[in-house]
Each structure stands twice: as C-alpha cells, then as structure tokens.
Amino acid sequence: MSQANKSGWKPEMTPERRSGQETVTGNRALMLEEPLLFEIGHAETTGVDLPEIEPGASRRLAGMERSDPIGLAGLSEPETIRHYTRLSRQNYAIDLGLFPLGSCTMKHNPRLNEKVARMPGFADVHPLQPVETVRGALEVINELAFWLIDLTGMHGVAMSPKAGAHGELCGILCIRAALEARGDAREVILVPESAHGTNPATAAFAGYKVEDIPATPEGRVDLDALKARLGPDVAGVMITNPNTCGLFERDMKAISDAVHAAGGFVYCDGANFNAIVGKVRPGDLGVDAMHINLHKTFSTPHGGGGPGSGPVVLSEALSPYGPLPYTARTKDGVVHLVEEEGAEAFSQEHFGGRMRSFGRMTAFHGQMGMFTRALTYMLSHGADGLRQVAEDAVLNANYILRSLDDVLHAPFGDSGPCMHEALFGDKGFADGLSTLDLAKGLIDEGYHPMTMYFPLVVHGAMLVEPTETESKAGLDQFIAAFRSVAERARAGDESLKQAPYHAPRRRLDETQAARKPVLAWQEDEAPAGTPTRSERGGS
Amino acid sequence: MRYLPLTDTDRTDMLATIGASSIDDLFVDVPEEARLDGPIHGLPLHASEMAVEKHMRRLSKKNLAAADAPFFLGAGAYRHHVPASVDHIIQRGEFLTAYTPYQPEIAQGTLQMLFEFQTQVARLYGCAVANASMYDGSTACWEAVAMAGRVTRRKRVVLSGALHPHYAEVVRTMARFTEDEIAGAPPALQPRPDNAGLIARIDEQTSCVVVQYPDILGRIPDLAEIAEAAHEKGALLIAVNTEPVALGAIKSPGELGADIVVGEGQAIGVGLQFGGPYLGLFAVRDPKHVRQMPGRLCGETQDAEGKRGFVLTLSTREQHIRREKATSNICTNSGLCALAFNVHMTLLGEKGLRRLAAWNHDLACKAADRLAQVPGVEVLNESFFNEFTIRIGRNARKLVRDLAGKGILAGVSLGRLYPDSDGLDDALLVAVTETTTGEDIETLAAALGEALS
Numbered sequence: 001m002s003q004a005n006k007s008g009w010k011p012e013m014t015p016e017r018r019s020g021q022e023t024v025t026g027n028r029a030l031m032l033e034e035p036l037l038f039e040i041g042h043a044e045t046t047g048v049d050l051p052e053i054e055p056g057a058s059r060r061l062a063g064m065e066r067s068d069p070i071g072l073a074g075l076s077e078p079e080t081i082r083h084y085t086r087l088s089r090q091n092y093a094i095d096l097g098l099f100p101l102g103s104c105t106m107k108h109n110p111r112l113n114e115k116v117a118r119m120p121g122f123a124d125v126h127p128l129q130p131v132e133t134v135r136g137a138l139e140v141i142n143e144l145a146f147w148l149i150d151l152t153g154m155h156g157v158a159m160s161p162k163a164g165a166h167g168e169l170c171g172i173l174c175i176r177a178a179l180e181a182r183g184d185a186r187e188v189i190l191v192p193e194s195a196h197g198t199n200p201a202t203a204a205f206a207g208y209k210v211e212d213i214p215a216t217p218e219g220r221v222d223l224d225a226l227k228a229r230l231g232p233d234v235a236g237v238m239i240t241n242p243n244t245c246g247l248f249e250r251d252m253k254a255i256s257d258a259v260h261a262a263g264g265f266v267y268c269d270g271a272n273f274n275a276i277v278g279k280v281r282p283g284d285l286g287v288d289a290m291h292i293n294l295h296k297t298f299s300t301p302h303g304g305g306g307p308g309s310g311p312v313v314l315s316e317a318l319s320p321y322g323p324l325p326y327t328a329r330t331k332d333g334v335v336h337l338v339e340e341e342g343a344e345a346f347s348q349e350h351f352g353g354r355m356r357s358f359g360r361m362t363a364f365h366g367q368m369g370m371f372t373r374a375l376t377y378m379l380s381h382g383a384d385g386l387r388q389v390a391e392d393a394v395l396n397a398n399y400i401l402r403s404l405d406d407v408l409h410a411p412f413g414d415s416g417p418c419m420h421e422a423l424f425g426d427k428g429f430a431d432g433l434s435t436l437d438l439a440k441g442l443i444d445e446g447y448h449p450m451t452m453y454f455p456l457v458v459h460g461a462m463l464v465e466p467t468e469t470e471s472k473a474g475l476d477q478f479i480a481a482f483r484s485v486a487e488r489a490r491a492g493d494e495s496l497k498q499a500p501y502h503a504p505r506r507r508l509d510e511t512q513a514a515r516k517p518v519l520a521w522q523e524d525e526a527p528a529g530t531p532t533r534s535e536r537g538g539s
Numbered sequence: 540m541r542y543l544p545l546t547d548t549d550r551t552d553m554l555a556t557i558g559a560s561s562i563d564d565l566f567v568d569v570p571e572e573a574r575l576d577g578p579i580h581g582l583p584l585h586a587s588e589m590a591v592e593k594h595m596r597r598l599s600k601k602n603l604a605a606a607d608a609p610f611f612l613g614a615g616a617y618r619h620h621v622p623a624s625v626d627h628i629i630q631r632g633e634f635l636t637a638y639t640p641y642q643p644e645i646a647q648g649t650l651q652m653l654f655e656f657q658t659q660v661a662r663l664y665g666c667a668v669a670n671a672s673m674y675d676g677s678t679a680c681w682e683a684v685a686m687a688g689r690v691t692r693r694k695r696v697v698l699s700g701a702l703h704p705h706y707a708e709v710v711r712t713m714a715r716f717t718e719d720e721i722a723g724a725p726p727a728l729q730p731r732p733d734n735a736g737l738i739a740r741i742d743e744q745t746s747c748v749v750v751q752y753p754d755i756l757g758r759i760p761d762l763a764e765i766a767e768a769a770h771e772k773g774a775l776l777i778a779v780n781t782e783p784v785a786l787g788a789i790k791s792p793g794e795l796g797a798d799i800v801v802g803e804g805q806a807i808g809v810g811l812q813f814g815g816p817y818l819g820l821f822a823v824r825d826p827k828h829v830r831q832m833p834g835r836l837c838g839e840t841q842d843a844e845g846k847r848g849f850v851l852t853l854s855t856r857e858q859h860i861r862r863e864k865a866t867s868n869i870c871t872n873s874g875l876c877a878l879a880f881n882v883h884m885t886l887l888g889e890k891g892l893r894r895l896a897a898w899n900h901d902l903a904c905k906a907a908d909r910l911a912q913v914p915g916v917e918v919l920n921e922s923f924f925n926e927f928t929i930r931i932g933r934n935a936r937k938l939v940r941d942l943a944g945k946g947i948l949a950g951v952s953l954g955r956l957y958p959d960s961d962g963l964d965d966a967l968l969v970a971v972t973e974t975t976t977g978e979d980i981e982t983l984a985a986a987l988g989e990a991l992s
C-alpha cells in the first residue's frame with residue numbers, strides 16, 4: 001500500500017493520469033481520501049494535555065495494573081479535526097439534501113434543539129443527583145409526557161425506552177404484565193407481514209410466538225381474517241398505523257374493538273406518527289400502547305444511527321404496568337421521580353395502589369438529551385404547527401406519488417391517498433434491472449435513496465418519505481431525478497448496474513464482508529482488496 | 540412556521556397536481572369521527588425561537604449543574620472533561636443528520652468511524668470484536684445475558700452482588716419474561732470483593748456469571764479467578780465495566796478471560812446528560828461468538844474499483860432480516876455517542892488515556908486518604924480506581940441531601956441504590972475524576988467533618 005494513498009487503489013503513471021484523470025493521492029480535488037485512524041495515529045501522540053503522574057506507592061489497583069499496551073492510536077487536535085472533517089464529507093445527510101428513507105422520517109433537525117440540549121442545566125447533570133437539584137430536568141420529562149399524552153389521546157406514558165424497538169419491548173411487556181395480573185397466560189402476538197422487522201423480533205424477545213396477519217389486496221389489514229384468528233391464546237396484535245404500505249388503517253377502531261372483545265391488547269407501532277400528529281389521536285382508535293420515535297416525528301437528530309428515544313403512550317388498562325423510573329406530578333404541582341424505592345407507597349398515596357410497574361428497562365431515566373430537543377421542537381411548532389407538519393408531510397408524499405405513478409408501479413395507488421410515504425414496486429423495470437440499481441442511480445443524482453425492499457409484501461419495494469421539511473422546488477428536482485432514473489430502469493439502461501459512478505465509493509462487496517468478516521483493524525493486515533486498477537466508470 | 544418551506548401557493552398547486560380539492564381529501568381514510576377539526580385544545584400554539592429558548596433556559600436553571608458544585612457522583616455515570624473538538628465534530632451536519640449507513644457508497648464517513656470505534660472498544664476491552672454500540676451499559680448487560688443463553692443453551696444466570704443494581708434490575712425485569720433464572724444479592728460491605736462466594740454459586744446449569752469490574756463499590760475483583768471457575772463448569776464470564784477510563788490503568792477484562800465484555804461508554808466523550816443518551820459497549824473475546832452477537836457490525840471490504848470501504852455486515856443476525864429469529868430487536872443504536880467516544884478516544888490516544896487514568900487514580904487515592912482523616916469516616920475499599928465507598932456511621936442519603944442544600948454534590952448513597960437492603964444506609968460512593976480539584980476535596984472533607992461532629 002502506498003504511503004500517499006491508503007485507499008487500496010494503486011495509482012500508476014499512465015497516459016490517463018498524465019491527462020489529469022488520476023492522482024497519486026487518490027484524492028479528487030475536494031473528494032479527499034482519508035486513512036484509518038490507526039494508520040495515521042501513534043501511541044505516543046495525544047491531543048489532550050494531561051499531567052504525567054508517576055505511579056506512586058499509593059496505588060490501590062489490587063495488583064491489576066495494566067502492563068501491556070492497549071493498542072490505541074492518538075492524534076493531535078489539528079489532525080483529529082481534519083480526520084473527522086474529511087470523513088464527514090463522505091456522508092450524505094439531511095443537511096445536504098432530501099433524504100427520503102421511508103419509515104425513518106428524515107426531517108430537518110432544528111439547531112435550537114441542539115443549543116437547548118447543551119444548556120449546562122440539562123447536559124451537565126448526573127442522573128443520581130438528589131431530586132431537589134434536578135427539578136427542572138424532571139419538569140422537562142413531565143412536560144414532554146403531557147404533550148405526548150395530549151397528542152395521542154392516551155392515558156399515560158413510559159418515558160424511559162431508549163429507541164423505537166426498546167419502546168416496542170416496553171409496550172409488549174406492559175401487555176404481558178397486564179395479562180399476567182389477571183392470570184391470563186397467552187402465547188401469541190399477531191403481526192402483519194408488512195410490519196417492521198423489529199415487531200416480530202420484539203414479540204419473540206418477550207417470549208411470544210409470532211403469527212402473521214394477512215393483508216387485503218388493497219394493502220390493509222384483513223379484518224375478517226384477523227377476527228377469525230383471535231381467541232383466548234392471542235395476547236395482542238402489533239399494527240403499524242399508518243401502515244408501511246403508506247396507508248391509513250381505516251378499520252383501526254374495528255380492529256381494536258375485536259381484539260379487546262377477544263381479551264387481547266392492541267400495540268400500535270408509532271414509527272409513522274408524523275403523518276397523523278395533530279390530525280387524529282391513536283387513543284381515539286382503541287390503541288393500548290404505541291411507541292413514539294422522538295427521532296422521527298419530533299426532529300431529534302438521527303446521528304448516523306442513533307441515539308433515538310422511544311417513549312410509549314399507554315391506555316388506561318396498561319398505564320399501571322409501565323416501567324420504573326417514572327415522573328408524576330402531584331396536585332401540589334410538584335413533579336416526583338418514582339423509582340423502585342417508595343413506588344408502592346407512592347402508588348397507594350396518589351394512584352389508589354393501581355401502579356404495578358413491570359420493572360426497569362434501563363439504568364437511568366431515558367434519553368434526557370432527546371427529551372429536551374423534542375420538547376423544544378414541540379414548543380416551537382405548537383399544536384397548530386404540528387398539525388401543519390402532518391398535513392405538509394402527507395401532501396408532499398402524495399405529490400411524489402402522483403408525479404411518478406406514470407413511470408413507477410404504485411401497487412396501492414388505487415387504495416386511496418397515501419399518508420406520509422409513497423410506495424412503489426419494480427414492476428415494469430427491464431429484465432435484469434432492480435430496485436437496487438435504481439437506488440444507486442439516485443445516488444449519482446445527488447440523493448440518498450428511498451427505503452428499498454421494504455415492506456416485504458411488495459416486489460422490489462421503494463418506500464419514499466419526503467417529510468414536511470422539503471420545499472416544492474426541492475421536491476420537483478427530486479421528482480425529475482427519480483423520473484429520469486426510473487425511465488432508465490424501464491428502458492434497460494445497463495449502465496445503471498454499475499452505478500454509483502460519482503460517490504466516494506463504487507458498489508461495495510457485501511458478500512466478501514460477510515464471508516470473511518474483518519471487524520477491527522489489525523496491524524499486519526494487507527489492504528482489503530487486491531490493489532488492481534480497474535476501469536474507472538464513466539470515463 | 541420557520542421549519543416548513545411550503546407556501547400556501549405551493550400547497551394549492553400541489554393539491555391540483557394530486558387532483559385533490561383540499562388537504563382533507565388526503566385524510567379521507569381517517570374515520571370522520573376520529574378526525575380532529577383543529578389544533579388540540581390545551582396545548583400552546585407555535586412560538587418563536589426566542590420564546591422557546593427562554594422557556595427552556597428557565598427549566599435548565601432549576602437544575603444544579605455539576606460544574607457549579609464540588610461534585611463526587613459516579614455509580615455508573617462519570618464526569619470527565621470533554622475536549623471542545625468532540626462537540627464540534629458531532630455537530631457537523633454530515634454526522635449529526637445522517638442515518639444508519641444503509642447506502643454504504645455515501646456513508647463511508649459514518650462507517651469508517653464505526654470501524655475505528657469497534658477497533659478502539661475491542662482493544663480497550665481486550666476482545667476480538669466489538670459491535671457498533673447498544674443503547675447503554677444496562678441494556679448491553681441484558682443483551683449479553685441473553686447471548687450467553689444462546690451460546691450455552693442454559694438458563695441460570697449468576698449475578699455478582701456487586702453488579703450495579705440498576706443493571707441487575709434490568710436483567711431481572713427482562714428475565715421475568717424470558718424465564719431465565721436470575722440469582723443475585725446486594726453487595727456485602729467488605730474491603731474486598733467476595734470471589735469465593737461468587738464462585739461457589741456457579742454450577743453445571745449456569746449459563747453465565749456477571750461481574751462488574753471495577754464493581755459498584757469501586758473495588759477491583761480478580762476476574763481471572765472467576766473466569767477459570769466459570770469455564771470449568773461450561774459457563775461464560777460476562778464482565779461489566781461502567782468506567783472505561785479505568786481500563787487505561789488496569790488490565791482489560793478480555794485479557795483476564797472474560798468471554799463477553801459489556802459496559803457504559805458515557806465517560807468518554809458523551810457527558811452526564813441526566814442519564815441519557817449514553818453508549819452501550821459490547822464485545823466478545825472469541826471471534827467464534829460473533830454470529831451470536833446483538834446489534835450492528837461494521838466490516839471492511841472493497842468496492843468495485845478495489846478501493847477499501849466499509850459496510851454493515853453479518854446482518855442475517857438482525858431483526859430486519861431474521862425478524863422473530865433475530866439475536867436482538869435492536870435497530871437504532873447510539874451512533875452519535877459512538878462518534879463522540881471515537882473522537883475523544885482519538886484525542887486521548889494510548890498516551891492520553893493512560894495519563895488520564897493515572898491522574899484519576901492518583902486524585903482518588905488522595906481524596907480517600909484525606910477523607911479517611913475525617914473523624915467518623917471509614918474508607919471501605921482495599922482497592923479502587925477512581926471511586927470508593929466510605930462509611931459514615933449515619934444515614935448517608937440524608938447527608939447527601941443536606942450537603943446538596945449547601946451546594947455540594949457529595950456522591951451517591953447506597954441507600955439510594957439499594958433502598959430495600961438493610962445495613963447499607965451509612966455507605967456513600969465517592970467518585971473523583973480529573974475534574975475534581977484539591978479544593979473540592981477539602982470542601983467535602985470539611986463538610987463531612989462538620990456533619991459528623
């Protein structure tokens with residue numbers, strides 16, 4: 001591997017290079033290659049000034065002193081800033097453009113949220129400080145809880161779950177605790193085929209058997225089939241509404257009524273709440289538990305894969321079982337933190353003994369840093385603005401659906417308006433061209449692709465969620481790009497199979513990554529690929 | 540509204556394109572009786588940036604920030620100085636506003652960072668492979684227990700009494716539903732960890748032994764002895780670390796034979812944040828266990844031109860592929876906290892981490908010696924890193940509250956952590972980091988002296 005170029009591609013002096021096409025460094029002007037930290041850092045370099053403490057006689061490490069090197073690499077501050085700044089430029093992000101990942105709600109992340117989350121009173125408080133010194137933090141949790149309850153028309157909310165899937169687990173555990181409390185062991189959770197993978201994984205993790213609920217040809221839950229399956233063994237259903245086909249489950253209330261009549265509970269996956277916030281309340285549709293991804297509907301940043309936050313709103317029937325710790329405001333206006341200690345006494349005094357938490361899901365109080373951001377966002381929009389959020393999100397998605405349904409197959413295009421995401425399939429693509437190819441073509445056009453191959457019920461699914469924070473001009477450009485790539489896929493443009501051509505990397509070999517996993521850097525490691533110089537695409 | 544780009548003209552034009560006469564036409568599938576006809580009553584309407592900031596600042600002022608008091612809290616969350624560069628990097632929009640790197644060609648920044656992060660964690664823990672993060676230390680601990688069950692096909696879990704009680708509580712809560720059998724107890728207030736007692740509880744049905752290192756009282760157990768005993772019975776050793784800085788001074792759990800090492804990464808780069816978001820770390824010593832791991836993994840590969848690149852890999856373990864057969868239901872993890880850890884650890888490097896650890900330990904030794912001079916204070920620990928337990932001969936919880944009233948955040952009382960256990964009431968955990976000054980230690984010593992006299 002060349003010192004000048006660690007990318008694995010070996011530059012050679014060729015006519016092509018001399019003509020300016022190739023470079024010794026592998027860089028291409030502002031597109032800069034960046035080696036791994038371990039290739040540029042050193043054990044003796046540090047970017048933090050710290051005193052050198054002689055190991056004194058006073059050491060009390062039980063003879064466990066580290067003798068061997070850890071193997072960490074350090075960089076000075078300027079090198080650190082440059083390393084990560086260069087890496088950052090190899091990422092697509094909402095700040096750069098439309099990020100239409102369906103079911104992920106990649107909306108603009110307001111910077112006021114960031115500023116507020118960094119106020120020392122929120123960022124620099126310890127979770128175990130005496131409650132007298134963290135009243136404001138407890139008030140944030142409580143104020144956010146009331147917003148969530150009011151927006152969903154539910155009875156209570158569990159704030160501690162760390163992300164959507166953790167919230168799902170919380171909801172399912174509430175259901176299980178409620179059933180156990182009435183001595184009613186049930187074994188099965190029903191989940192539609194179109195559900196997020198987290199739904200069946202969650203139900204299984206909580207000890208349930210998972211069975212599919214069939215869908216109607218129009219892409220909604222088959223109410224009759226569901227009714228036929230309900231019985232004394234069914235603990236509950238997990239329904240996503242709006243569903244992952246982008247449709248509102250019209251029969252939600254009838255589904256809830258049927259499940260309740262059979263003695264079960266209704267879990268609603270709230271990943272798609274952005275479509276309906278301020279327009280309809282899940283509590284009015286008979287839902288018993290629903291997680292809310294604060295990092296979707298309420299604009300907290302996705303951060304390259306988290307952290308998220310997944311509070312769970314609960315019906316009156318499930319509220320008593322929510323996890324510890326929780327906050328509760330008593331009549332005197334004081335917000336209390338209820339932990340294991342005194343939970344029973346608090347329940348007796350303020351809830352007539354009804355609170356019977358199933359336990360603790362996480363060490364502390366949940367994602368405080370996300371609570372401050374989400375509350376800031378809610379206060380900014382207000383009840384009126386949030387309603388407008390849902391309307392604009394749905395309007396933008398329908399605009400995309402109807403602007404593209406002549407070049408892309410919309411399998412549920414006749415099932416009514418879509419909600420906040422538009423679903424397409426690969427029907428009509430030329431042989432050999434796939435949704436993946438279209439996605440990679442979109443990358444060359446400067447867009448992050450939509451969600452691919454999900455939901456599983458549509459062949460070659462493309463789930464497009466623009467969110468409300470896109471302008472019409474921005475949507476029009478995206479539609480034009482999408483249309484062009486879709487037309488190429490239909491026409492059998494083979495060049496799409498090699499796309500992307502203009503991204504920091506061409507298609508990556510995922511098979512090799514899985515077959516011979518290299519999951520950490522090793523000193524003696526040869527570069528991943530044979531450093532051959534293959535044809536540069538597009539030239 | 541400042542976050543909504545559409546104008547009324549845009550909305551009208553777009554409705555026309557769609558063929559709808561009004562926005563209500565798009566919500567026609569919502570049953571009419573459930574549709575809200577206007578903003579929800581009782582909630583405020585939109586507000587300016589200035590007004591919202593003012594409201595939030597008022598709430599933040601009701602909290603006593605750690606920087607504004609002599610501060611000695613630990614017990615699973617530690618206050619360290621985070622260099623300014625860390626917060627600058629994590630606020631770059633390309634990191635902050637990206638998502639899980641599903642499209643690797645345009646997510647190499649996040650992916651390479653994760654690969655570096657995994658390498659840092661694996662080395663720190665003395666393991667072969669670390670994943671791309673979990674929610675926090677406590678959920679990582681539960682996931683490790685669940686993984687041990689898959690590996691050993693046993694259901695009996697032995698928790699050390701000196702495992703963080705919240706972690707033990709999370710494990711117990713989850714195990715109620717998976718029917719794992721959990722054996723644990725509150726810690727005995729002894730100068731040394733009770734390895735012999737723990738080892739005596741391991742038998743042929745034991746799936747795993749869970750040991751915190753350093754433990755909840757700050758003591759440093761000899762993991763090698765426990766690992767050997769566990770392995771003899773076919774059980775796994777899960778080591779839990781809540782203070783990664785300690786591993787700059789003491790041997791790694793992997794080096795001592797732990798099979799799965801999990802922990803809280805918050806101390807490096809993330810900050811206190813009232814308990815979250817934090818950073819769950821998860822690693823395995825033996826690469827053969829990789830396919831039983833939960834969570835995302837980033838791996839190295841090459842692109843079509845032979846250039847090195849990184850992708851999410853081995854995803855057949857994960858929920859979006861395996862659904863109900865997945866190793867975990869986790870999807871979103873703690874990506875941005877992993878970046879903060881990665882950047883802070885890069886700034887520290889080997890030299891910095893070791894210096895930081897030595898400094899922390901030195902200050903903690905000085906603090907322990909100073910507090911031991913206060914009449915009525917007994918330092919329990921024979922060994923510790925930067926946190927130790929003192930006994931004060933009276934209710935420590937009340938003392939913590941009293942001192943908080945005087946602007947001193949004195950530590951975490953065991954009464955707060957173990958409200959239902961007798962005999963722990965007079966014990967206080969005191970954590971000391973590089974942010975603790977000599978003056979802070981004197982202030983605490985004086986306040987203790989006054990309170991105990």
